[in-house]
Amino acid sequence: MKICCIGSGYVGLVAGTCLADMGNDVICVDSNKGKIDNLKKGIIPIYEPGLKDMLERNARVRRITFTTNIKDGIQKSDVIFIGVGTPSDLNNCADISAIISVAESIGKYMNGYKVIVNKSTAPVGTLEKIGKVVKSFQKKAIRFDLASNPEFMREGEAIKDFTNPDRIVIGVQGEKAKKIMESIYNGISRTDKPIMFTDIRSAELIKYASNAMLATRISFMNELAQLCEKVGGDIKEIAKGTGLDSRIGPRFLQAGIGYGGSCFPKDVNALIQIMNENGIDAKILTAVNEVNEQQKRSLFEKIQILVPKMKNKKIAIWGLAFKPKTDDMRDAPSITLIKQLQEAGAQINAFDPEAMDNAKTIFRGIKYYDDPYSAVKNCDALVIVTEWNEFRDLDLKKVKRLLKCPNIVDGRNIYEPKDMKELGFHYLCVGR
Numbered sequence: 131m132k133i134c135c136i137g138s139g140y141v142g143l144v145a146g147t148c149l150a151d152m153g154n155d156v157i158c159v160d161s162n163k164g165k166i167d168n169l170k171k172g173i174i175p176i177y178e179p180g181l182k183d184m185l186e187r188n189a190r191v192r193r194i195t196f197t198t199n200i201k202d203g204i205q206k207s208d209v210i211f212i213g214v215g216t217p218s219d220l221n222n223c224a225d226i227s228a229i230i231s232v233a234e235s236i237g238k239y240m241n242g243y244k245v246i247v248n249k250s251t252a253p254v255g256t257l258e259k260i261g262k263v264v265k266s267f268q269k270k271a272i273r274f275d276l277a278s279n280p281e282f283m284r285e286g287e288a289i290k291d292f293t294n295p296d297r298i299v300i301g302v303q304g305e306k307a308k309k310i311m312e313s314i315y316n317g318i319s320r321t322d323k324p325i326m327f328t329d330i331r332s333a334e335l336i337k338y339a340s341n342a343m344l345a346t347r348i349s350f351m352n353e354l355a356q357l358c359e360k361v362g363g364d365i366k367e368i369a370k371g372t373g374l375d376s377r378i379g380p381r382f383l384q385a386g387i388g389y390g391g392s393c394f395p396k397d398v399n400a401l402i403q404i405m406n407e408n409g410i411d412a413k414i415l416t417a418v419n420e421v422n423e424q425q426k427r428s429l430f431e432k433i434q435i436l437v438p439k440m441k442n443k444k445i446a447i448w449g450l451a452f453k454p455k456t457d458d459m460r461d462a463p464s465i466t467l468i469k470q471l472q473e474a475g476a477q478i479n480a481f482d483p484e485a486m487d488n489a490k491t492i493f494r495g496i497k498y499y500d501d502p503y504s505a506v507k508n509c510d511a512l513v514i515v516t517e518w519n520e521f522r523d524l525d526l527k528k529v530k531r532l533l534k535c536p537n538i539v540d541g542r543n544i545y546e547p548k549d550m551k552e553l554g555f556h557y558l559c560v561g562r
């Protein structure tokens with residue numbers, strides 16, 4: 131199948147590369163010339179395990195190519211995947227202007243039947259808008275079909291999630307487009323993963339419902355963690371004990387410093403706005419959001435317990451990315467924390483295995499270090515913000531020797547409170 135992926139960000143690039151690896155001919159289009167120039171040279175704009183190898187393998191045989199020429203991409207393809215960004219606008223609604231601009235180009239340049247597939251997360255009704263815009267920009271009537279195929283990949287696990295997903299959701303009308311979509315995902319469906327065909331509006335809502343449900347679980351556990359800190363109890367034991375109920379399941383029950391990233395915060399907000407616009411008071415999701423904001427701020431309050439006067443104190447931070455195995459800083463809880471620390475007059479020493487280059491575009495006045503040990507030297511406290519695996523096995527006796535004061539605030543519960551006490555740390559974590 132000849133496929134064009136418009137938007138070569140996280141989703142477009144990972145989906146495009148995997149689709150090429152499944153035997154399709156893929157053209158990746160992006161309006162950002164610098165990004166495309168780099169991709170042509172094999173420079174990948176994101177850190178995603180496994181992506182570089184897969185991309186190189188497919189680029190070598192030209193199964194995947196890159197261009198800024200959207201007309202070319204559209205005309206040479208049978209199926210067009212839209213994967214452009216849908217950031218929050220000033221009212222916290224999803225801004226779909228990039229999708230609409232792509233729809234205009236598709237209408238203008240299409241030269242034969244196409245299946246137009248939206249992969250970007252967008253409000254219910256967006257696919258119908260895309261259809262109207264495409265039609266209104268056509269010079270003569272050319273048939274096309276529409277599909278909503280939301281993407282559920284997680285950053286850091288994106289290749290695995292795309293090639294071995296729990297489900298593939300496709301909202302589509304018409305047998306022809308359904309067959310084409312089925313054949314694209316044949317490689318995946320053969321491994322017994324179900325393709326769920328549904329109506330277009332349900333497909334659009336399934337995406338928001340999934341992210342909002344997961345965010346709800348996290349906020350619920352974070353609120354319970356606050357209770358544990360008042361009355362005793364260990365939130366990790368509570369997650370384990372409740373997660374053993376097969377109706378609940380163990381995943382996405384980790385209390386921490388609040389959810390971040392390019393999806394949960396913006397998608398929860400967008401669903402709240404969609405509900406409000408339709409006269410529904412989004413009580414649950416409003417609370418999910420509020421608990422998350424509170425949880426992000428709570429880390430600073432814990433540091434203050436150990437370091438009451440923050441002015442000119444040195445605080446080491448391990449982990450800046452919103453989660454491990456990515457260099458993505460979008461809506462990372464580290465941004466809230468570092469702002470609070472800097473306002474209180476603290477100096478920041480930071481280390482992250484992958485996200486420091488991106489962090490440098492966000493923060494001012496921070497010192498970056500090449501390894502976790504150098505970052506803690508002479509600091510008044512160490513704060514664990516992202517649970518990179520490499521932080522779990524470090525020499526904590528060495529960390530204690532290097533710190534000026536043996537204070538650790540562990541926002542991700544990666545260590546055991548009992549072990550830390552035995553090692554002589556003043557150790558605060560979340561809900562235990």
Ligand SMILES: NC(=O)c1ccc[n+]([C@@H]2O[C@H](COP(=O)([O-])OP(=O)(O)OC[C@H]3O[C@@H](n4cnc5c(N)ncnc54)[C@H](O)[C@@H]3O)[C@@H](O)[C@H]2O)c1
Pocket residue numbers: 136137138139140141142159160161162165213214215216228231232249250251252281282283284285392393
């Ligand atoms: N990041 C994720 O893990 C993830 C997972 C599932 C779904 N999503 C959703 O997928 C969509 C894309 O997310 P992302 O993280 O890949 O975004 P991104 O910001 O990383 O990438 C979007 C890309 O689209 C390009 N673009 C914007 N307007 C364009 C235009 N008119 N023509 C061509 N290119 C254009 C940008 O230059 C950018 O490279 C969003 O709706 C997001 O919510 C993201």
Ligand SMILES: O=c1ccn([C@@H]2O[C@H](COP(=O)(O)OP(=O)(O)O[C@H]3O[C@H](CO)[C@@H](O)[C@H](O)[C@H]3O)[C@@H](O)[C@H]2O)c(=O)[nH]1
Pocket residue numbers: 251281282283284285286341344348381382383384385386387388389390391392393394452453
């Ligand atoms: O038990 C948990 C699990 C996650 N998180 C936090 O939640 C955020 C999101 O994590 P995760 O879902 O792993 O990362 P994303 O890459 O943002 O993926 C989410 O958002 C994507 C974009 O919509 C979807 O495609 C994915 O299915 C969905 O998991 C991060 O800040 C995590 O630290 C917790 O605090 N506790």
